[in-house]
Amino acid sequence: MQIKLPDGSQIELPGGSTALEAAAKIGSRLAKAALAATVNGQPADLSRPLQEGDSIGIITEDSSEGLKVLRHSAAHVLADAVLRLFPGTKLGIGPAIADGFYYDFQLPEAIGDADLARIEDKMREIAAAASPFVRRETGREEAEELLAGQPFKLELLRELPPDEPAIIYTNDEFTDLCRGPHLPDAARLKAFKLLSVAGAYWRGDEKNEMLTRIYGTAFPSHKQLEEHLMKLKEAERRDHRLLGRQLDLFHIDEEVGAGLPLWHPKGALVRKVIEDFWRDAHLANGYDMVMIPHIASVDLWKTSGHWDFYRENMYSPMDIEGQEYIVKPMNCPGHIKIYKNRTRSYRELPIRWAELGTVYRYERSGVLHGLLRVRGFTQDDAHIFCREDQLEDEIVGVINFVLFMLRTFGFNEYEVYLSTRPEKSVGSDEHWERATAALEKALDKAGLKYEIDPGEGVFYGPKIDMKIRDALGRAWQCTTIQVDFNLPERFDVTYVGEDNREHRPIMIHRALLGSLERFIGCLIEHYAGAFPLWLAPVQAVLLPVADRHLDYAEQAATRLTREKLRVEIDYSKESVGKKIRNAEFDKVPYMLVVGDKEEDAGTVSVRTHAEGDLGAQPLEDLAAEMARRVEEKE
RNA sequence: GCCGGUGUAGCUCAGUUGGCUAGAGCAGCUGAUUUGUAAUCAGCAGGCCACGGGUUCGAAUCCUGUCACCGGCUCCA
Numbered sequence: 215m216q217i218k219l220p221d222g223s224q225i226e227l228p229g230g231s232t233a234l235e236a237a238a239k240i241g242s243r244l245a246k247a248a249l250a251a252t253v254n255g256q257p258a259d260l261s262r263p264l265q266e267g268d269s270i271g272i273i274t275e276d277s278s279e280g281l282k283v284l285r286h287s288a289a290h291v292l293a294d295a296v297l298r299l300f301p302g303t304k305l306g307i308g309p310a311i312a313d314g315f316y317y318d319f320q321l322p323e324a325i326g327d328a329d330l331a332r333i334e335d336k337m338r339e340i341a342a343a344a345s346p347f348v349r350r351e352t353g354r355e356e357a358e359e360l361l362a363g364q365p366f367k368l369e370l371l372r373e374l375p376p377d378e379p380a381i382i383y384t385n386d387e388f389t390d391l392c393r394g395p396h397l398p399d400a401a402r403l404k405a406f407k408l409l410s411v412a413g414a415y416w417r418g419d420e421k422n423e424m425l426t427r428i429y430g431t432a433f434p435s436h437k438q439l440e441e442h443l444m445k446l447k448e449a450e451r452r453d454h455r456l457l458g459r460q461l462d463l464f465h466i467d468e469e470v471g472a473g474l475p476l477w478h479p480k481g482a483l484v485r486k487v488i489e490d491f492w493r494d495a496h497l498a499n500g501y502d503m504v505m506i507p508h509i510a511s512v513d514l515w516k517t518s519g520h521w522d523f524y525r526e527n528m529y530s531p532m533d534i535e536g537q538e539y540i541v542k543p544m545n546c547p548g549h550i551k552i553y554k555n556r557t558r559s560y561r562e563l564p565i566r567w568a569e570l571g572t573v574y575r576y577e578r579s580g581v582l583h584g585l586l587r588v589r590g591f592t593q594d595d596a597h598i599f600c601r602e603d604q605l606e607d608e609i610v611g612v613i614n615f616v617l618f619m620l621r622t623f624g625f626n627e628y629e630v631y632l633s634t635r636p637e638k639s640v641g642s643d644e645h646w647e648r649a650t651a652a653l654e655k656a657l658d659k660a661g662l663k664y665e666i667d668p669g670e671g672v673f674y675g676p677k678i679d680m681k682i683r684d685a686l687g688r689a690w691q692c693t694t695i696q697v698d699f700n701l702p703e704r705f706d707v708t709y710v711g712e713d714n715r716e717h718r719p720i721m722i723h724r725a726l727l728g729s730l731e732r733f734i735g736c737l738i739e740h741y742a743g744a745f746p747l748w749l750a751p752v753q754a755v756l757l758p759v760a761d762r763h764l765d766y767a768e769q770a771a772t773r774l775t776r777e778k779l780r781v782e783i784d785y786s787k788e789s790v791g792k793k794i795r796n797a798e799f800d801k802v803p804y805m806l807v808v809g810d811k812e813e814d815a816g817t818v819s820v821r822t823h824a825e826g827d828l829g830a831q832p833l834e835d836l837a838a839e840m841a842r843r844v845e846e847k848e
Numbered sequence: 849g850c851c852g853g854u855g856u857a858g859c860u861c862a863g864u865u866g867g868c869u870a871g872a873g874c875a876g877c878u879g880a881u882u883u884g885u886a887a888u889c890a891g892c893a894g895g896c897c898a899c900g901g902g903u904u905c906g907a908a909u910c911c912u913g914u915c916a917c918c919g920g921c922u923c924c925a
Contacts, residue, residue, distance in 0.1 A: 316920095324851085324852070325852080326852055326853060327852075327853065327919090328853095409919090410852090410853095410919055410920070411851085411852055411853085411919085411920085412851070412852065412919060412920030412921070413850060413851025413852065413920065413921055414851080414920070414921045414922090415850080415851090415921055415922065418921075418922075419922080420849080420850070420921075420922045420923085424850055424851050424921075425851085425921095426851070426852080427851085427920070427921080429919090429920080455917095455918095459858095459859075460859090466916095466917095468898080468915075468916055468917090472915090472916065472917085526923095527923090527924085573925090575924080575925085577923080577924070578849045578850090578922085578923070579849070579915095579916090580849060580850070580851095580920090580921085580922085580923095581849090581922080581923060581924070582916095582917090583918095586925090587923095587924070587925085588925090591925065593925065679925090690924095690925080691924070691925060692925070693925090694925065725925065727925090728925040729925045731925085732925055733925090757884090757885085758882095759882080759883065759884055760882040760883060760884095761882060762882080787881080787882075787883090788883085788887085788888080789881095789882090789883050789884090789887080789888060790883065790884050790885065791883085791884085791885065791886060791887065791888095792883095792886080792887055792888080793885090793886095794884095794885050794886055795885095795886035795887055796886085796887090797886090798885095798886055799886085805885080807884065807885065809883095809884060810884095811884085819884080819885080821885060826885080827885055
């Protein structure tokens with residue numbers, strides 16, 4: 215029979231040949247690297263018999279599909295091992311994920327990280343037995359019998375479309391409802407490791423029971439596995455919580471409260487630099503600054519709808535002379551009140567009001583995470599009031615502004631989502647549709663690729679979110695752009711049009727960095743603590759070789775300070791080597807050694823954190839070069 | 849909030865099956881050294897063993913409650 219290959223060519227094979235035999239016909243190397251196949255575009259096992267005219271592709275271990283097959287099979291072996299060690303275990307699901315795999319179990323007893331080694335050993339034993347993965351399509355009754363005693367599996371089985379066959383995979387003693395494809399046999403599983411055990415709700419719903427999830431990863435070779443584990447270790451060193459302590463940027467104090475960071479001088483300085491840049495950029499981009507108080511009467515939150523739709527994230531009211539006040543979880547109502555303080559003309563629109571507005575939100579204790587998830591944070595917030603005909607341009611303007619900001623901070627990779635109407639929300643369908651359409655159109659216009667995040671909008675409108683990844687690859691939502699027809703209505707916000715009648719403006723809520731806390735947390739991990747010159751809290755440290763060089767060091771520091779550079783002098787009585795070591799640990803961009811030679815020549819010996827020893831340079835040249843680099847935000 | 853884990857000096861960690869006055873390195877302080885590209889030497893000081901209850905002749909160690917943190921889940925900027 216004739217089989218088509220991905221390059222368009224054909225090969226001739228005896229009838230009933232399998233995908234593996236096709237691979238072998240193409241080449242023995244390919245057959246060796248093959249893990250699975252695609253038949254007419256559908257993933258399939260290598261053992262799948264082919265039919266006349268099928269087009270096939272071979273999935274090898276170095277492709278992302280191949281890794282997925284490998285890891286999914288590893289999940290099956292994990293489940294087999296757990297079943298053998300913990301009889302009576304009920305199986306949840308066990309998919310391959312971005313960097314590995316997991317399997318969810320309902321175990322007869324609690325297990326912890328200490329049990330992982332034992333389970334891993336059992337997995338190795340099962341893999342060594344090299345049993346083939348056998349695929350079988352069954353009828354419903356037979357599948358029910360095979361999965362008897364597995365309530366979660368039966369639940370999944372009963373939800374399959376009735377016309378679809380149930381596919382059952384068997385490997386050694388283990389049987390699972392599974393689409394596949396799988397490895398030819400378990401011996402192909404060479405390099406794997408179980409990483410952690412965690413809780414996970416059945417089907418991701420907190421109303422369901424909590425299962426035990428075991429995470430692991432697998433690679434085609436031990437070398438790749440080791441590399442991956444090294445990468446994880448490396449990522450730990452970029453952790454902003456660790457660097458925050460090492461670089462003396464911030465801490466979170468138990469007695470102050472969970473999720474309430476305290477900024478140390480160096481952290482506050484980084485933040486100040488970002489804030490200054492942010493304010494200047496906003497003033498240059500047609501925004502005005504506003505400021506509002508941190509608490510407001512509960513009436514305001516009733517009008518805005520937060521009291522009804524956002525209360526679970528808000529702190530309890532406090533009593534002030536019999537009146538209830540609430541710490542603000544958002545800035546929008548305050549800005550609306552400024553708008554409404556007088557009549558607005560259509561000529562004023564669009565109005566763009568920005569504020570680094572601190573908000574407080576109740577976050578459940580388990581979700582707090584360093585600076586990335588806190589209970590009090592400062593949003594780089596702004597609200598744009600505009601006419602409907604200005605809406606699209608305004609959104610495009612915001613998108614371009616965001617891209618500029620992110621680029622300035624060295625973020626060139628981010629994910630874009632369009633979040634649609636959630637269950638708990640206010641406003642008419644029509645408004646939601648118009649708002650969503652406006653966001654879509656602006657995204658297309660800006661040429662950004664995005665995914666839809668259904669039901670993830672805010673209660674008053676849909677939004678565009680942009681997420682940045684941390685050192686461990688976890689995505690954090692930073693940028694948000696929200697279109698809102700509803701709050702203007704609830705507050706009866708108006709402007710007087712050309713026709714001398716009142717009209718309703720549309721609001722855009724937007725935060726470009728998201729919050730300074732989260733953004734700086736991501737920034738620390740992004741730069742691994744080694745901030746670029748313009749952001750570094752200390753930009754240069756002078757290292758006198760001996761005490762007699764202190765005067766010259768002070769002169770040099772003064773010269774650099776004239777360029778508005780942030781300079782320190784190391785007055786310690788340590789050796790030069792130790793001073794350098796300390797400055798390197800602090801990740802100071804410029805270390806400037808000054809001794810007799812430098813003093814005589816009016817130079818400094820430059821060592822940068824990025825490049826190491828660069829030799830002596832005239833102080834004047836260095837001052838100019840550093841000033842230029844700060845100016846250009848290199 | 850839920851599941852699992854962890855909590856000893858500012859930081860990183862030791863601390864046997866419950867048993868001497870809880871140790872070390874780094875950081876800090878003091879003194880000596882005046883040093884040339886990642887650690888000069890010596891001394892000193894530093895602990896309610898997260899917090900509260902309990903078991904015991906005796907608890908950092910065992911039990912229990914609380915809090916915080918870590919990895920996830922759910923939720924979110």
